[in-house]
Amino acid sequence: MTKLLIVDDEQIERDGMKAILQKAYPEIVIEQAKNGNIAVQMVDKVSPDLILMDIKMPGMSGLEAIEVIKKKFPKIKFIMVTAYDMFEYMRAAIKFGVKDYILKPSKASDILQTVGKVIEQIKVEKELEEKNRLKQQEYQKALALVETDIVTQLLFDHVHEVHLDMLVEMLDIKSTNEMFVICVLIPQEKENIYSLIKDKARKVGSCWVGALYGNQLPIIVFRDPAKTFRSQATFLAREILSIGKSNQEQWFIGIGRVVHSLEKIKQSYQDSLIATIETKLPQKFRFYSDVPALADDGMNLLAFREKDFSDQIRLGEWRKIQGNVMGFIQAHEKEGVDIVQVQQRVVEVLWFISRIMREIGIQTITPLYSFKIQDYRQLRTEVNLLLEKMKQTHAEYYEQFEAATIRQVKQFIIDHSHEDISLESLGKKVGLSSIYISKMFKEKLGINYIDFLTECRIEKAKSLMCDPEKSIKEISYEVGYHEPNYFSKVFKKICHMSPKEYRKNVLHTNR
Template sequence: MITLLIVDDEPIERTALQRMVQEGMDDIVIVGQAANGREAIEAAARLKPDLITMDIKMPGIGGLQAIETITATDKQVKFIVVTAYDTFEFAQQALRLGVRDYLLKPSKTAVVLETIGRVADEIRASHRDAESRRKEQERLRRMLPVVEADIVSQLLFDFAPSVHLNEMIDLLEAPEMKDGFVMNVLLQDHGGSQEGAPGDFEALQLALAGQLEASSVHGWVGKASGKQIPLIIFKDIRQSYRQAAVGIGRTLVQALRRMTGAEPFIGIGGLYADRKDMRKSYHEALLASVDLSLPARFRLYEDLPHHELPASGPRVLELEKCVLEDVRRGHWESAVSGALRVIDVYETAGQPIGIAQQRIFEVLIVLTRMLEEMGYELDKPYYPHQTSGYMQLKTETSVLLGRLAEATALKAGDMESDLVTTMKTFIREHARENLSLERVAAEIDRNPFYVSKLFKSHFGMNYIDYLTECRMETAKQLMQDAEKSLKEITYEIGYHDPNYFSRVFKKIVGYSPTEYRKMLLRPLDKKLT
């Protein structure tokens, strides 16, 4: 409904116009009348009408002055001026103020209704555009956390990031990525076990994003998995890295305790300027969270104690990060070789076997956490007993990594197979609806970019092509009902334009819908010659 305010200093004129509108236009509601410019300004502020018919010649504040005052605070309201003066000077003033149309006194009812109807159509179109923009903005707002989480996943986990990565980052309207570090948030219960960590992780992601914004910290929140959430934080140029990391760590620990009741721990990686190095920072954040018993509930990678490392400690740390990177890429043979080289460093340095076993066990725990964050649910790797020598430690480490590799490969295949089956079923069942890629992604709890890639790898086609094929198959079935028109079929399979449906059908099937239906319902007799 469109709301109308009538402004005229003549009561008879106001009454006559109101009667014309009420009797001739069902979808316009008169919300009030005003007898002069001052009343019009007050009524417009109070009633917020869509349209105002404004008399020009009134005592006190005139119509044009009232229009100027009202539009200063309300840019959406439209005006039709009512005047007995059809002059060029008036037209110039009216156009300058954005008046949509005008009525000359006196005017016939048909002219009045036609003029108001024309402006009302403009208002309706404007409302539709505004609603469309609102829905698009809302859709984008809902999508931004998904896009943000996918960017984090690509930067930290994907060996070959999407070619659309830069476009996705631009979508966030983020400043140029510079001087960033990774924080890996783990949730535990008060007993120190990750298994009991409570909370709705989707809500927690949004809450973390809100906490960063409230703290004036620019960062991206990744997808929750395995009771942990990775964050990429961008350092404020006014702070040192350490000052920023410690401050954010303390803030998030307090906020997470308040929000979830769980006991968090945050590992914090080193600062890097290049986005390609965010994986290094992530590996460091994982290694920084080996000991979850620290009272501060967070630790910087640079604060890791090196007193238990051999003299070549820095080399050990780099080897450990290489093991994590190899596992992330799926290069398990290289990961095993790297783990054995770590053990070699301890053996060469003459370190006790217990220290070497504890160190490599910590690496395996961190590695498992990384795999959990990538979506794999795996049993924790445990050595069956204290090893008696370095040869035995190497053998058992190779066995544990081999089991992880096998479990990961099996679960990867199972996960993708289940997801593909679920997607196919969902699309077929809902193909007639306005089915978006985002909706399919939500059904399997994955981001749209992953779904798009999964479709391409399993079906050799894009998601929209598969949906189109499903719709065409449904259309073929519906055409068997002679009572259904092609227009009805168009709407039933999810399209809104019969001409567009016809073009798509012919491209897929090779015949137009009309030709196909004729062959289906009235097949030609075939004669042998």
């Protein structure tokens, strides 16, 4: 909506001008001021787009008022209204950016022509501003995605088409050569909690906020050289925790060690996860350096089983995964190893499993103990529960994935059944091995790949036989068979009659 302010010391002039303009432009809002001082005071409240300013007024003149207003509101446009067609006024007016002038008295048509040009200009500028605002909004959304993408690439080893260095250059966020990761564990019921944390982190310092994975939010924080590491991290943690005062029991923050390059930031992230191993502490944040050190006793299951776990997860061999983890727990229970050390080693394995699942594209739970574990029986129960949840997520993902893939493969075969389609070429099309496609066909459709391809070709042939102009030989070539005799044998096997007999029946029925 365009707003206009008429400034004139004569009431009759103001009312006359308003009547003329309001009739021609009923949609604009028109306010009045009887002198320059009042106009200056009203601008803050009214925020006019255009001011029709009389030049000769008692007190503050029109030119003085324009000068004052322009300094504070440079976007406001002015049309000078004067009974004096004098050069010095025009020169001063041009200096202050006055768009045009109206002489007193003027015809209504002259007034509308002069004001109309400026109103149209205002309209065009507003439309351009709105377009720019929307573009800026979209750009900011894109930058938010870039930011989360950077964190994802750095922490989860994701490889994207756009190189990491190019993404970093896009962000206008000050970075330093020292950084650390904080991992925020938050309740999931609050819808705007992500934006609240992001805003709070931004106000506290320079950082990159990652995507929310389940109830886990990783943030890469750049060191502030004016503060110590512990004071900077503690202040940030307390500021974020202040968001969840009402249900702070469900909040916890783990703080990783400082590293000196982005290549090492994943280590700080893993530190921050280890710091969250026990979330029922009185203080709702903990530094990795404050976690009791583990004895170097060869207890690291991942050091021996990392590749095995990776392969087993991708193949969905959850019984083997569970057997390895439970065997690890049982062996150390027999040796009487401290329960805290074992549960920490086990949670590292669970985090590794969840990371591999995310790399595959499966958004699973963040594996964290839901209570303070007192003995090995509780540890086995809790670990089994976490593994079951991840197993269920894995199964649901592949059910959806296979259903979508089956649809894609079926449609491709239907559309290209007349071509020489091999399992290998089909595998390349959907990015899967020929063995997996063959197995999936048999399990999900109860039919092998060749039989389905044959059915597609025969259905297409049956449709083409409705056209008496096409010979059986032409049809056999068109549906993908190079030998008409072989086509006839296949057709008879499936339809229990020869192609000629089928065509005779179809054409007879259609008469």
